[in-house]
Amino acid sequence: MPGGLVALLDDVSIIARAAAASVDDIAAAAGRAGSKTAGVVIDDAAVTPSYVTGLSPARELPIIWSITKGSLKNKLLILLPAALLLSEFLDGAIIYFLMLGGLYLCYEGAEKVIEKLGGEKHGKTVDDVIEDPVRFEKERIAGAIRTDLILSAEIMAITLNEIDLALWWQRGIALALVAIVVTVLVYGTVGLIVKMDDVGLHLAKKPSALVQKFGRGMVAFVPYLLTALSFIGTIAMLWVGGGILLHGTHEIGLHGLYDAAHGLEYAIQSTTGALGGVLGWLSYAAVSALLALIVGGIIVFVLHKVFKLGHETGAH
Template sequence: MSGLLALLDDVAAIAKVAAASVDDVAAQALKAGSKAAGAVIDDAAVTPKYVQGFDASRELPIIWRIARGSVFNKLVILLPAGLLLSAFAPWLIAPLLMLGGAYLCFEGAEKIAHWLFHHEEALEDVQEISDPAHLEEANVKGAIKTDFILSAEIMTLALAAIPEGTIWMEAAVLAMVAVGITVAVYGSVALIVKADDLGLAMARRGRLGLTRSLGLGIVNAMPKVMKTLTIVGTAAMLWVGGSIIIHSLKDVGWKTPYTLIHDFAVAVAARTPENLHGFVEWSATAFADGIFGLALGLALIPVASKVIAPIWGAVFKR
């Protein structure tokens, strides 16, 4: 009997350790995932365009195919690559972070430049779908390629935020980040894409006037929601991209940009009531990071269009 009790005690102890490990993985995954906020919002803002023009019955299947490709990108390609990087070339993480941050800054600045200087141009040409199956295949492949770039940023940011530990802990955290972010992004995209259909159904078939009014309100609100999401995504890209660059420069020894922004944020916070100091300092830091990101992104636009794009085209479009 005493042996059985001892065994049960051991099992309970193991269960507690396992539960603590799960909690640690979940906490680290949440912290690591939050570092990738800009790329996540950008991913959610970009994806709906890939289902535009298709029959409503194909919207969710297309999103599901893209989501499966995203999981494959993260778990099968990027997770092992990230673990190998962490184990054998951790010095590469900071340069890769800066590269990803620069890409976010470039994407955000390019959108703002388009809004400012090409506002009257049509955002996209209306495309007649003569072969829906072929176009769907092309859109899914294009979306998965775009997702790969954003997923690489997300996984690199998550990897950099994970404290040193065993390779299995890092793998578990990265896997949780990969699955959690994919579900969050593509679940949100599915809700956004189908919200107008839901609103239209409520407006047409609702038995109560309140239901019909709510449905009509959803239909009318969705264009504004999409516009707001785009604006928030652009601001998040510039803020997160700028912050990544500034903190990475600090980590490699150039602390001047970080110090200037920190002193600016502290000075701004000092002019506000004491109970607001933390929020104001954070907001001022995010604002300054975003301005830095915008300036860097604008500087990168001619480099990307005049140098990188021709080289990329020559190498991959032959």
């Protein structure tokens, strides 16, 4: 009996060590994958503040919380199971779903650029008279969650591509870890950004003249920050959307656009010295955004001029 008990304990210890090693592998894989999604995370953080710009300050955090819950549902209830099923049974189909998401980002980004250049607006904006604030708020939340779905799909796809875990449940845990950390990071940051003016007003009432000055500076800075983030968000959608299309066409065997974009990147990188890396990357991002603007512009024309469809996200 003692020998059997010792053998059992040995077996338990082996299982425990294997489980611990699995946890370490999952954590390491999630960390590597999370670092690879940094660009898309920044894009997501840049896009989201535009959905609360111009609305009542009292509704900003509730709206962000609603978007946060929607983002978690996107990642954990829709994208995670879909990613696991695709990776298990239809690994080659992932690229086509990514390209559909890329087309949507191209469309969204191009539509915003066209509107900024004086083109026809589609859906209510914060500059219009809002007759039903509750409905308008719901539309903006829905628009934010739809855009989040595309960006979250890209994050999950990058994560899935980066993790090297054989078992489906390990991949699932790694995906869930990245999803939760990214969501908290993005929407926590967004919450801080949109409440900066309230913090500034609070500081402006403090006895210290220096603190008051700093608070007033924060209040004055917020509108410029939100305008900049709105601009960055539009550029980000075009950059990410175009990049998805370039990568996707390359993956399915159409190499021309991808090779041309990387050829330009390498040419600039090799001829600009110390700044080569940055300028090369910027050239590739610019080509991606230009491609997205062209493709998105075509989609906007077809949807709004040919099929006469309106855009009712209310997210402009």
